[in-house]
Amino acid sequence: xxxxWGSAESAYAISFALEKVxxxxxxxxxxxxxxxxxxxxxxxxxxxxxxxxxxxxxSELIKLPHGYFFQSQNYNPLLGGxxxxxAEIDDAxxxxxxxxxxxxxxxxxxxxxxxxxxxxHQIRTSCSPDNxxxxxxxxxxxxxxxxxxxxxxxxxxxxxxxxxxxxxxxEKPVFNKVLMPGELLLVNDREFFHFTTPIKPLSPxxxxxxxxxxxxxxxxxx
Numbered sequence: 771x772x773x774x775w776g777s778a779e780s781a782y783a784i785s786f787a788l789e790k791v792x793x794x795x796x797x798x799x800x801x802x803x804x805x806x807x808x809x810x811x812x813x814x815x816x817x818x819x820x821x822x823x824x825x826x827x828x829s830e831l832i833k834l835p836h837g838y839f840f841q842s843q844n845y846n847p848l849l850g851g852x853x854x855x856x857a858e859i860d861d862a863x864x865x866x867x868x869x870x871x872x873x874x875x876x877x878x879x880x881x882x883x884x885x886x887x888x889x890x891h892q893i894r895t896s897c898s899p900d901n902x903x904x905x906x907x908x909x910x911x912x913x914x915x916x917x918x919x920x921x922x923x924x925x926x927x928x929x930x931x932x933x934x935x936x937x938x939x940x941e942k943p944v945f946n947k948v949l950m951p952g953e954l955l956l957v958n959d960r961e962f963f964h965f966t967t968p969i970k971p972l973s974p975x976x977x978x979x980x981x982x983x984x985x986x987x988x989x990x991x992x
Contacts, residue, residue: 889988
């Protein structure tokens with residue numbers, strides 16, 4: 771496992787981290803990204819998504835009841851104020867040891883207190899020669915939580931999808947990188963804005979970008 775922190779010269783050096791997670795095997799996740807329901811709140815049908823929330827108690831990962839995803843317009847100018855409902859993550863994937871490792875990894879690095887809600891978004895962004903995919907249609911933004919993790923699962927036939935971090939929206943990014951499969955970016959959402967550039971296919975046909983996004987708190991409501 772390798773961790774790359776922000777530069778030593780930066781006042782925000784301990785507020786984000788890029789990590790290569792070799793302990794989590796990705797193959798078991800990939801089939802679960804093929805049947806994701808289309809996100810009905812985004813025009814273009816290029817984004818698919820599932821969402822569930824969890825708590826950790828000791829060595830147990832507990833799935834919580836279904837809820838609604840809600841952000842204020844201060845954080846999401848595109849869909850802020852809208853109660854969004856997504857299908858739950860497949861129970862068969864939740865039972866995977868690799869999925870549990872991912873959620874526990876997030877909790878460990880964020881030093882979360884026991885019982886804090888964790889939201890897990892399973893997201894596929896698709897693109898074609900006629901329809902580029904936009905992982906962040908809301909633009910440069912914060913999510914409105916405390917911590918965010920982006921964990922890259924797969925990239926298939928795409929260019930783009932570079933993730934940027936900003937101290938302020940109108941400043942240049944302090945971090946920019948295409949997250950490769952197995953890489954995990956941890957961000958303090960209170961200190962940074964983030965954005966991921968659109969994707970386009972490298973060759974004719976469809977391209978896909980598969981990620982998990984984990985947040986604490988979950989931003990889900992009953």
